[in-house]
C-alpha cells in the first residue's frame with residue numbers, strides 16, 4: 007500500500023511522516039511520531055482517551071485519518087507541561103488524586119484544558135457535561151471534577167492578578 | 168517468615184506519614200503522557216499480531232487451513248491450538264480465583280470446539296497491521312455449528328445444548344450419571360431452617376436477576392513478547408500480576424519458569440479482569456515461530472467479546488423475621504453463569520451472601536453453570552454484589568413491611584466481634600456496627616427528599632485477602648531509599664508503599680522511591696487483587712523497613728561503641744540511651760553515608776505469606792429521582808461509608824470507594840451484555856455498552872470509618888472490593904422507594920423502568 011507524506015505542527019514543532027491512507031491520526035502519533043501519551047481505549051470515538059487538539063478544536067484522534075493532519079496545528083498531552091513546569095491542571099490532578107490507573111488521564115487533561123480555554127469559570131454541571139466524552143472507570147469522576155474546578159479557580163486568580 | 172507482628176503500632180498520634188496525602192510518586196509520569204502502558208512498548212524488528220476469532224457461539228472446529236495466510240508476503244508466523252501443548256487438567260491457585268490450566272489453555276486458543284462468539288481460533292504475526300489483517304481473512308476455518316445457550320437458567324435445563332460433553336456436576340452426592348452444564352454445586356447451612364421460618368412472623372421471598380457486566384477498564388489488553396531459539400522469553404504486558412503472567416505463560420507453552428521474564432507495564436485498570444492471560448502466550452507462540460518480538464493489542468470489541476465479564480445471575484432469597492425485626496431464618500439459592508468454562512464466583516457468593524448478618528438458621532445453595540459466553544473473570548469482590556443485590560433487597564422489603572428503619576434493622580441483625588461468620592471463622596476487629604452508625608448519623612441520611620425521590624440503603628461485605636508478597640528496601644548513600652515490590656500499582660499503591668516505608672524509617676515520603684519490579688528482580692508476589700496489596704505487600708515493605716532500622720541501630724551502636732539495646736530510633740535518627748556516652752544523635756543520612764565503614768550496603772528483603780487481612784464492610788446511601796416520561800433514573804446524592812481499618816493514603820482510599828460505587832451504579836442502571844438469538848454479543852462497544860460518564864453521576868461522598876486491623880502494622884484493611892458490593896442494592900432500594908414497587912431485574916435502564924411504570928399504570 008502506498009503511503010502519504012504528511013507535514014504538520016505537533017506541540018509547536020514541525021513534523022513530517024509517512025502514513026498509510028487509512029491510518030488514524032492516533033496511530034500516526036503513537037507509531038510514527040512516538041507520542042504515546044494519547045491512548046486508544048475504544049477506537050470508535052466513545053472514550054476520549056485519544057483526545058488531542060487540532061487547530062484549537064478538541065478531537066478524538068482515533069476518528070481522524072492521519073492524512074487529514076496535513077498542514078494542521080496539533081497539541082497533545084506531551085505539550086501541556088511547559089518550561090519545565092506542570093500545567094495547573096496537571097498539578098491539580100496530582101494534588102486531588104484525580105487519577106488511579108492514569109490511562110484516561112492524558113485525554114481528560116487535554117479535554118479539561120479545552121474547556122478552561124473557552125470557559126474559565128465552568129459550573130460543576132458544565133464541567134461534567136463537557137467531560138462526558140471522557141470515560142474514566144477508576145475514579146467515579148468525583149476527584150476529577152474537583153481537580154478541574156480547582157485548576158480553573160487558580161487560573162482565574164492568576165489572570166486577575 | 169510469617170506475618171506475626173507482636174506489638175502492632177496503631178495509635179494515630181505518632182504517625183507522621185501514614186494518613187497524610189502526598190502526591191503519588193508516579194504521578195508526574197501519568198499526567199504528562201510519559202507512563203508506558205501495555206500498548207506503548209515498541210521493540211526493534213517488532214511484528215504486529217492479530218487474532219482470528221470465532222463468529223459462532225458454539226461450533227465444532229472441523230478444520231483450519233492456514234496455507235494461504237502463511238504464503239502472504241509479510242506474514243512471519245501463524246499459530247493455532249496445534250502450536251500449544253495439549254495440557255491435562257490442573258488446578259492452579261492464583262489469588263482471587265483458582266484456574267484450571269487446561270481450561271485456560273483452551274480459552275487462550277480453541278482446540279476442538281469454539282464455545283463463544285469471539286473465542287480465539289488462530290493468530291498471525293506480520294510486518295504490518297494491514298498485512299496481519301489481510302492474513303486473517305485468508306485463514307480458512309470449517310465449523311460445524313452447534314446449538315448454543317447463553318442464559319444461565321436455560322443452560323441448567325436437561326435439554327440445553329451441552330458445552331462440555333463429559334462434565335459431571337461436582338458437589339452433588341451421589342454424583343449425577345449424566346453430564347450437564349452445571350459444573351458445581353456449593354452449599355452452606357446452619358441450624359434448623361424449618362424451625363426458623365416457623366418462628367417468623369413475616370416472611371419475604373423474591374427472585375432477582377442480574378446480567379453479565381464487564382470490568383470495563385479503559386486500557387485494552389496489550390503485550391509485547393519475544394522468545395529466542397533456546398526458549399528464553401521476555402514479556403512486557405499490563406496485568407494485575409507479572410508473576411501470574413510468568414506462571415501461565417510457562418505452563419501454557421511448556422517452558423521453564425526461569426526462562427520467562429515478565430516486565431510489568433503500567434496497568435490501565437483491571438478490577439479483577441487482568442488476573443488472567445489472553446494474549447501473552449499467543450504472542451510468545453508467534454515469536455517462537457517468527458524469531459521476532461510480537462505485539463498484540465486487543466480492540467475494544469475483542470475486550471468485550473473475549474475477556475471478562477462477570478456472571479449474569481438468577482437468585483432467590485427468602486428471609487423470615489419477628490415483628491420487632493429480628494431475622495429468624497434465611498434461604499438463598501443462586502445460579503451464576505461461568506461462561507465457557509467452569510469457575511463463576513458462585514462459591515464466593517455463597518460465602519458472602521449472609522456474611523453481614525447474625526443468623527441462627529440458614530441455607531445457601533449456589534450453582535456454577537457454563538454457558539456459550541466468554542469465560543468469566545474476577546470483577547471486584549467477585550460474586551458478592553449480585554447476591555447482595557438480592558439479599559439487601561429482601562431486607563429492604565422486610566424493613567418496609569415491619570415499619571422499621573432500614574439502618575436500624577441492619578444494626579439489630581448485623582454481625583459483631585466474637586460472632587461466628589456465616590462462612591465459618593469468628594469475626595474479630597470488624598467495623599460493621601461502627602459503619603452502620605456512621606451512616607445513620609451522616610447528614611445525608613436525615614436530609615429531606617424532594618417529592619418523587621427515593622432513598623435506598625444497602626450493606627456489603629468482602630473478606631479481603633493477604634497472601635504471598637516480597638519487598639526489598641535499599642538505603643542509598645545520601646539517605647534516600649528505594650522500595651521494590653512485585654505488586655502492580657493499579658490505583659496508587661506505590662504511594663502507600665513509599666509511605667509505610669517512610670513511616671518506619673522516620674523520613675518524608677518523598678525520600679522513598681517505590682519501584683514495581685519485573686519477575687527477575689524481586690521475589691515472588693501474588694497478583695494485585697482481592698484487596699491484598701496495601702495489606703500484604705505493605706506488611707512486607709514495613710518489615711523490610713524495620714530490618715533496615717535494626718541495621719541502622721546496630722551501626723550506630725558500633726559507632727558509639729555501645730550495645731544495640733542502648734540505641735533508639737526516633738524521627739529518622741539514632742539516639743544514644745547509654746548514660747555513659749555523651750554523643751550526638753546520628754541521622755539516617757549520616758549512617759547511610761558511613762555504610763561502607765560499618766558493614767557495607769544497608770538493605771533488606773522480606774518475603775511473607777500474610778494472614779489476617781481483616782474483612783471489610785460498607786454501607787451506602789443513595790438518592791434517586793426518576794423521570795417518569797423517559798424512565799431515566801438520576802442519582803441525586805450518594806454517600807458510601809466503609810470501615811477501612813486505617814487509611815494509609817486517605818485520598819486513594821476515597822478514590823477506591825468512589826470508583827467502586829460508580830461501577831456499581833453503572834451495573835445497577837445501564838450495563839449489561841446483550842446477546843442476540845444468534846448468541847452473539849450485540850453491544851460490544853462503549854456506545855452501546857453504556858458505562859457511567861461524568862454527567863451521569865453526582866459527587867460521591869466517601870466516609871472512612873477506622874476500626875484498625877491489629878494484624879497489619881498500621882491497621883490497614885483491604886479497601887478496593889467492598890465499595891462495589893452495596894451499590895446495586897442501594898440503587899434498587901432507592902428506585903423501590905421512588906416507584907412504590909420493586910424492580911428485581913437489573914439493569915434498571917430507561918426502557919425497563921418505562922415499561923414497569925406502564926405496567927403499574
Ligand code: FES
Pocket residue numbers: 045046047048049050051052053054055056057066067068069
Ligand atoms: S480511542 Fe478515541 S475515543 Fe476512544
Ligand code: FES
Pocket residue numbers: 104105106107108109110111141142143144145385435436
Ligand atoms: S484513572 Fe483509570 S480510567 Fe481513569
